[in-house]
Amino acid sequence: MESKEPNIIIYKASAGSGKTYNLALNYLKFISQEGKDSLKKFLAITFTNKAAFEMKQRIIVFLKEIIKQTERGKTLSCQLNLSPEKAKEILNHLFLNYDHLQVKTIDSFLLTLYKAISYEVGLEPDFRVSTYLREELIEKALTDFYQQTEKDQELKKILETFVEILITEKEFLKLNFKNSLISELKKLLEKLTYHKEVLTFLNSLNKDDDNELDREIKTYFGFYSILKDFLERTFFREKELVIGFWKEKIADILFKEEDGLLPWVYVKLGSLKGVIIDEFQDTDRLQWEALNPIIEDLISKQGFLICAGDPKQSIFQWRGADPKLFEEVSQNLTLRSYNVKEEVLDHNYRSSKTIIEFNNRFFNKLNEDHIIHEILTELVFSKSDRGSDRGEEKDKVLQNLISEFKTNFKHVLQNPSNTQQGEDKSRVEIRRFNIDESSENKAIEKAKEEVLNILNELKSQGELRDVAILMLKNEEVADFSSFLISQGFNVLATSS
Numbered sequence: 001m002e003s004k005e006p007n008i009i010i011y012k013a014s015a016g017s018g019k020t021y022n023l024a025l026n027y028l029k030f031i032s033q034e035g036k037d038s039l040k041k042f043l044a045i046t047f048t049n050k051a052a053f054e055m056k057q058r059i060i061v062f063l064k065e066i067i068k069q070t071e072r073g074k075t076l077s078c079q080l081n082l083s084p085e086k087a088k089e090i091l092n093h094l095f096l097n098y099d100h101l102q103v104k105t106i107d108s109f110l111l112t113l114y115k116a117i118s119y120e121v122g123l124e125p126d127f128r129v130s131t132y133l134r135e136e137l138i139e140k141a142l143t144d145f146y147q148q149t150e151k152d153q154e155l156k157k158i159l160e161t162f163v164e165i166l167i168t169e170k171e172f173l174k175l176n177f178k179n180s181l182i183s184e185l186k187k188l189l190e191k192l193t194y195h196k197e198v199l200t201f202l203n204s205l206n207k208d209d210d211n212e213l214d215r216e217i218k219t220y221f222g223f224y225s226i227l228k229d230f231l232e233r234t235f236f237r238e239k240e241l242v243i244g245f246w247k248e249k250i251a252d253i254l255f256k257e258e259d260g261l262l263p264w265v266y267v268k269l270g271s272l273k274g275v276i277i278d279e280f281q282d283t284d285r286l287q288w289e290a291l292n293p294i295i296e297d298l299i300s301k302q303g304f305l306i307c308a309g310d311p312k313q314s315i316f317q318w319r320g321a322d323p324k325l326f327e328e329v330s331q332n333l334t335l336r337s338y339n340v341k342e343e344v345l346d347h348n349y350r351s352s353k354t355i356i357e358f359n360n361r362f363f364n365k366l367n368e369d370h371i372i373h374e375i376l377t378e379l380v381f382s383k384s385d386r387g388s389d390r391g392e393e394k395d396k397v398l399q400n401l402i403s404e405f406k407t408n409f410k411h412v413l414q415n416p417s418n419t420q421q422g423e424d425k426s427r428v429e430i431r432r433f434n435i436d437e438s439s440e441n442k443a444i445e446k447a448k449e450e451v452l453n454i455l456n457e458l459k460s461q462g463e464l465r466d467v468a469i470l471m472l473k474n475e476e477v478a479d480f481s482s483f484l485i486s487q488g489f490n491v492l493a494t495s496s
Contacts, residue, residue, distance in 0.1 A: 006341035010330045011308035012411045016350025024058040030274045039100035047279035063091040280309030284320035311408040348414040352426040363412045
């Protein structure tokens with residue numbers, strides 16, 4: 001690349017704005033211009049395994065399209081100055097050396113560093129959760145699940161129906177309820193999966209037939225959805241404890257310059273010439289402390305750094321993510337007179353024009369000072385606090401929140417792309433109903449009624465598998481799932 005080009009690019013990227021496209025494009029630009037062993041010299045860091053897979057997939061698809069010279073392939077050829085012959089050469093090299101393709105989650109990258117230098121600091125390199133621990137977690141999760149049914153009557157009803165199907169009354173009397181149930185649930189987990197054949201069969205069932213097979217399958221399917229989600233959340237909590245341990249070790253031990261370990265880390269990493277960091281808003285400060293020495297070394301050698309993020313999409317603050325970090329790092333790099341290019345990706349390639357225009361109107365209104373003030377006051381302070389005499393303290397808190405809100409939503413407005421074809425059939429509809437605040441149960445029942453009406457309206461317009469229902473609380477997910485199953489709908493329930 002020419003030296004005049006910026007070696008640091010900061011993408012401010014809202015949802016659907018072509019972020020992955022741009023990151024994959026830059027990655028291909030790097031490896032196509034570097035030549036031999038280029039895969040080892042460029043690192044792309046994402047936040048989830050799904051995002052890492054998506055980026056790898058996008059890189060391969062881009063190369064294939066250039067080779068085939070599709071319409072987009074021709075555009076990519078021009079953008080990358082890459083011929084079909086050269087693209088084929090890169091793709092073959094990539095397939096032969098796929099393990100060298102460095103597109104990793106931030107945690108897997110830090111774990112790689114941990115293992116690479118573990119001998120030098122006297123730590124255990126074989127960092128795995130044993131089979132024994134996995135069995136222990138399953139037992140713990142199922143026991144907790146069983147205990148939770150005592151508090152949740154709807155869940156208890158599903159469990160009781162499940163037990164009726166699982167074992168006969170005669171067999172049931174001979175067994176210890178808790179132990180046998182947990183044992184049977186473990187067997188169920190091994191047998192049930194979301195195969196396409198099962199879904200097809202479920203959809204083919206006559207909804208008017210109230211036969212035993214129909215009842216059993218629906219109960220198994222709905223119960224499995226809830227149980228699977230419960231187990232996933234249990235495993236995730238345990239995994240977080242493990243991840244937190246070695247992440248802190250890296251930040252606290254491996255990157256202390258007085259230990260003389262930094263040069264050794266660079267030897268282990270090899271000669272990095274470029275780093276891409278995706279979903280920067282989900283990075284926590286410990287992760288950044290561990291990455292920062294590598295980034296500083298890279299920039300000092302005129303390497304390339306590309307960061308992409310969107311503070312308003314930060315959904316992992318509960319596990320330490322700090323969306324303010326993205327803005328801090330961006331400002332810091334600019335203030336230090338580096339060759340930084342900041343680019344706002346303001347086109348939406350994912351949503352329809354109707355949805356985009358609604359969002360723009362909504363956020364335009366939301367950005368008015370008095371509305372932000374009113375909403376944040378309602379969210380942050382209780383009714384008693386709102387009327388208290390701590391005016392100065394409240395104002396300070398609110399001003400900080402308003403400032404942070406405005407920073408996070410500075411680039412919220414989007415433009416529709418010109419690539420969407422066909423008639424725009426999307427719509428935004430807001431249904432409101434007034435119910436006394438004290439009548440929470442009435443509100444829930446009314447909401448169920450409205451959801452049921454909407455689903456019945458949508459039945460004639462397409463596949464119900466294309467419908468997603470978002471709830472505010474996990475207990476609402478379980479409640480609504482039970483309700484919809486009782487109404488004859490097949491439900492895949494997940495919560496966070």
